[in-house]
Amino acid sequence: MSRKLENSELERLDVDGFKQAKKTPIIIILDNIRSLNNIGSVFRTADAFLVEKIYLCGITATPPHKDIRKTALGATESVEWEYKKDTLELVEELKQNDIQIVSVEQAEGAVMLNQFQPEPNKTVALIFGNEVKGVAQEVVSASDTVLEIPQFGTKHSLNISVSAGVVVWDLWSKLNS
Numbered sequence: 001m002s003r004k005l006e007n008s009e010l011e012r013l014d015v016d017g018f019k020q021a022k023k024t025p026i027i028i029i030l031d032n033i034r035s036l037n038n039i040g041s042v043f044r045t046a047d048a049f050l051v052e053k054i055y056l057c058g059i060t061a062t063p064p065h066k067d068i069r070k071t072a073l074g075a076t077e078s079v080e081w082e083y084k085k086d087t088l089e090l091v092e093e094l095k096q097n098d099i100q101i102v103s104v105e106q107a108e109g110a111v112m113l114n115q116f117q118p119e120p121n122k123t124v125a126l127i128f129g130n131e132v133k134g135v136a137q138e139v140v141s142a143s144d145t146v147l148e149i150p151q152f153g154t155k156h157s158l159n160i161s162v163s164a165g166v167v168v169w170d171l172w173s174k175l176n177s
Contacts, residue, residue: 018078023052024172025123027099031087031139032058032130033160040071041161042128047075049172052123054079057087087127091142094125103127103135103143104167106157110148118171126167128160 013021028046033039039061046054056062062083063069063076084090091101100122118124127143129135134157140146149158149166158166 013078015074015078018047018050019080021050024050024175025118025121026051026168026171026175027053027055027094027123027125028164028168029055029057029087029090029125029127030060030160031127031135032133033060033128034131035160036061036065036067037071038131038159038161040068040073040075042164043068043072043075043079043081045161045165045168046079049168051079051168054081055090055125056081056083057090058085087136087139088142091125091127091139095142095144099123099125100145101125101127101143102145102147103129103140104147104149104163105129105135105140106148107140107146110146113147113149113167113170116145116147116170118174124171126164126171128164131160 026049028042028051030039030042039056043054061068063081068076095101100119102124104126127135127139147167149163151158
């Protein structure tokens, strides 16, 4: 029988340790996310996998906010983040810095997540879109790649925080194998 570990036994980094740790070459861009709980959950995922940075764009709320804090559980203190009003302008800026732009969306010509391989030695910026409308079409069009999470049931999409967890874990696994 297994015994659950206490938090003190998990040997996690503290905030200073996180800030000094080598980051996974992943950036997360949240494009007009409405739910504060989703935003907080993405911060927690970013912390778990040592993501470089989160960009909060458009109507996406920013810390400090009690509803973000409730699900982020302190990750807004460890993960670097920045607000940008215009997602498309941010995408163009990141492209100039040789960052691979990947929209997570259902679109023509999308690459299935299980078939996607991140480019070695290149940072990947993952764009996750609005809970109802998804990633804006102009942003999808400006992306280098569109990535789709394979799904097999009756629903058309996953919650944005679940999508972020699935995709970030998958890329982290591929980058660290």
